[in-house]
Amino acid sequence: MTAQSIFRGPALLDEIVRLKKERNAVILAHYYQKPELQDLADFVGDSLDLSRKAAATDAEVIAFCGVRFMAETAKILSPEKTVILPDMDAGCSLEDSCPPDQFKAFREAHPDHIALTYINCSAEVKALSDIIVTSSSADIILSQIPKEQKIIFGPDRHLGGYLARRTGREMLLWPGICIVHQAFSETELLKLMAENPGAPVAAHPECPPQIVDHADMVGSTKAILDFALTSPAQTIIVATEPHIIHQMEKAAPHKRFIGAPGGDGNCNCNMCPYMALNTMEKLYVALRDLEPRIEMSTALMDKARVPLERMLEMAGRTVGQGDVGRPVLSGD
Ligand code: 13P
Numbered sequence: 214m215t216a217q218s219i220f221r222g223p224a225l226l227d228e229i230v231r232l233k234k235e236r237n238a239v240i241l242a243h244y245y246q247k248p249e250l251q252d253l254a255d256f257v258g259d260s261l262d263l264s265r266k267a268a269a270t271d272a273e274v275i276a277f278c279g280v281r282f283m284a285e286t287a288k289i290l291s292p293e294k295t296v297i298l299p300d301m302d303a304g305c306s307l308e309d310s311c312p313p314d315q316f317k318a319f320r321e322a323h324p325d326h327i328a329l330t331y332i333n334c335s336a337e338v339k340a341l342s343d344i345i346v347t348s349s350s351a352d353i354i355l356s357q358i359p360k361e362q363k364i365i366f367g368p369d370r371h372l373g374g375y376l377a378r379r380t381g382r383e384m385l386l387w388p389g390i391c392i393v394h395q396a397f398s399e400t401e402l403l404k405l406m407a408e409n410p411g412a413p414v415a416a417h418p419e420c421p422p423q424i425v426d427h428a429d430m431v432g433s434t435k436a437i438l439d440f441a442l443t444s445p446a447q448t449i450i451v452a453t454e455p456h457i458i459h460q461m462e463k464a465a466p467h468k469r470f471i472g473a474p475g476g477d478g479n480c481n482c483n484m485c486p487y488m489a490l491n492t493m494e495k496l497y498v499a500l501r502d503l504e505p506r507i508e509m510s511t512a513l514m515d516k517a518r519v520p521l522e523r524m525l526e527m528a529g530r531t532v533g534q535g536d537v538g539r540p541v542l543s544g545d
């Protein structure tokens with residue numbers, strides 16, 4: 214029986230809260246989740262802070278409201294925990310763009326390069342990598358790698374390209390993209406900027422260069438949120454998945470946050486279709502049945518943990534470390 218047929222509205226929320234307690238579960242949510250999931254989560258964060266939370270939690274069950282690679286990361290960092298994901302089909306276009314066998318062949322063709330890999334990838338690709346980065350940790354991690362070291366960066370060519378342009382480092386880029394950030398339209402953004410003179414643009418580095426080049430600030434979801442809240446501007450244009458605006462409106466209801474449009478300005482193409490698969494009903498069922506559950510072989514988790522632990526060592530293990538109150542990937 215589905216949750217819809219049993220509970221609705223407040224009763225569903227009550228049941229989730231009851232099951233969470235019964236299961237000794239913690240609910241972690243990404244900023245791109247539906248507002249109702251963000252609101253009931255114990256912690257809402259960007260990919261780095263969610264990894265830090267997953268590594269540190271005492272809960273027996275981690276209910277991950279995000280996409281599969283995030284829940285896999287939680288399981289790899291806390292293998293003794295039960296990790297559930299409300300919808301196992303919640304994938305990611307960046308992960309899809311980087312099949313492990315092709316990535317392995319690419320690495321083998323460049324034996325003098327290390328692989329600095331964006332966390333938005335499969336556990337298999339993590340296991341083939343040297344260091345994992347997120348958009349909030351890439352800068353600080355890159356700064357600790359000797360200048361002469363050759364680097365492969367995958368799977369997001371836009372984040373890799375942005376880092377290469379900013380730091381002047383040459384990197385071999387894997388040609389992956391995020392379909393959500395790729396959908397922002399430069400023409401529509403320019404129109405919006407003209408209609409809102411003086412409103413700063415905050416953009417995620419998964420956006421293509423024609424969007425990032427117009428941004429006053431470029432950073433992770435957490436850094437964008439910090440910027441939106443601390444900027445003296447009363448109107449801010451936000452070029453990332455629009456569900457993050459929920460946190461902005463909650464924290465600063467007197468300000469105006471405008472999502473940058475995708476396509477011709479009338480599509481929903483800048484909403485992540487994978488993140489959207491998670492619902493309150495599916496979260497309830499997952500907590501009730503402890504399914505769908507993230508499972509991987511111990512051998513795979515042991516290999517994938519090495520570059521993830523390197524990330525946590527190089528970026529710091531404390532939530533917010535390195536990017537409190539300021540975007541690490543600033544637009545300077
Ligand atoms: P961050 O939250 O780390 O900025 O990542 C954004 C994203 O695309 C998650 O899938």
Ligand code: SF4
Nearest residue numbers: 280305306391393485
């Ligand atoms: Fe993947 Fe893009 Fe969705 Fe993030 S927003 S989960 S990168 S498809």
